[in-house]
Amino acid sequence: KAGVTQTPRYLIKTRGQQVTLSCSPISGHRSVSWYQQTPGQGLQFLFEYFSETQRNKGNFPGRFSGRQFSNSRSEMNVSTLELGDSALYLCASSLNRVRELFFGEGSRLTVL
Amino acid sequence: SQQGEEDPQALSIQEGENATMNCSYKTSINNLQWYRQNSGRGLVHLILIRSNEREKHSGRLRVTLDTSKKSSSLLITASRAADTASYFCATDLSGANSKLTFGKGITLSVRP
Numbered sequence: 470k471a472g473v474t475q476t477p478r479y480l481i482k483t484r485g486q487q488v489t490l491s492c493s494p495i496s497g498h499r500s501v502s503w504y505q506q507t508p509g510q511g512l513q514f515l516f517e518y519f520s521e522t523q524r525n526k527g528n529f530p531g532r533f534s535g536r537q538f539s540n541s542r543s544e545m546n547v548s549t550l551e552l553g554d555s556a557l558y559l560c561a562s563s564l565n566r567v568r569e570l571f572f573g574e575g576s577r578l579t580v581l
Numbered sequence: 582s583q584q585g586e587e588d589p590q591a592l593s594i595q596e597g598e599n600a601t602m603n604c605s606y607k608t609s610i611n612n613l614q615w616y617r618q619n620s621g622r623g624l625v626h627l628i629l630i631r632s633n634e635r636e637k638h639s640g641r642l643r644v645t646l647d648t649s650k651k652s653s654s655l656l657i658t659a660s661r662a663a664d665t666a667s668y669f670c671a672t673d674l675s676g677a678n679s680k681l682t683f684g685k686g687i688t689l690s691v692r693p
Contacts, residue, residue: 473623502681511685512624512669525680559623568673568681569614572623 471496473573475560481579487548490576494541494562500524501543502570503535506557515558518543547578555580584608585670585684593690600657602687604670605650611673613646614681615655618667627655627668660691 474493482488494501503515514527518537535545541562547554557577561570588603604613612631616624630637630646630653637644643656657664667686673679 504683512683514680514682517680527680557621561624568612569626569629570616570624570671570681571626572616574623575621577621 473560473562473571475558475573475576477576478574479577479579481581482550483581484550484552486550487546488550488578489544489546490558490560490578492543492545492560492562492573494543494560495571498562498564498571499541500563500565501537501541502561502563503543503545504559504561505529506559506575507555512559515545550580552580554578584674584682585613585672587668587670587684587687589687590685591688591690593692594660595692596660596662598660600660600664600689600691602655602657602668602670602689604653604655604684606653606670606672607651608674610648611679613644613653614671614673615642615644615653616669616671616683618669618686620666624669657689660689662691662693665689665691 476491500519502517505513516535517525521537532548537543557575559575561572585606614629615627618624628639628644630644641658646653669683669686671681671683
């Protein structure tokens with residue numbers, strides 16, 4: 470069974486640009502969660518989607534948005550990038566609300 | 582502030598020794614989970630313990646949960662160099678809109 474796939478793995482952007490990250494969950498998993506990981510703040514919850522509906526949202530500004538498609542694939546978008554958005558963005562899928570999460574390898578975003 | 586706080590922040594041991602890591606949390610939980618992360622990679626789920634369980638084993642891992650003290654410990658027995666990684670506890674809070682909240686992690690170094 471294929472794991473969680475995140476693309477792209479690495480990307481470099483400049484301030485003010487926007488970025489879209491993609492996540493393909495494990496087949497059959499309907500829940501997708503996104504986390505931002507930085508050395509200073511650790512793992513911060515961004516949002517969770519289940520069956521195309523945002524079920525929960527973390528304390529991030531509106532520049533951070535996401536969506537989930539009918540095939541459970543998910544995307545997150547960050548607009549008007551700031552230097553502080555440089556981080557490893559992790560996507561995780563789970564079968565149900567029991568919440569054993571399966572993580573992808575992450576998308577490492579560098580904002581210059 | 583983080584729901585889960587791990588202790589110590591860093592741990593260095595010799596191969597073959599046992600490693601004990603602790604996690605404290607603040608509010609009622611449905612379950613508590615431990616994850617491992619190798620440098621710059623995605624997280625890997627290790628073990629989940631439910632709020633009505635006190636101890637759980639998986640291979641060389643032993644997890645305990647004390648809900649009265651709001652704390653958990655992860656014991657890795659007979660450590661190996663390959664156990665070198667960051668370890669995170671994550672709490673699944675009670676409530677309809679719960680999310681899995683991670684601590685800042687413990688860096689474990691196992692010296693050959």
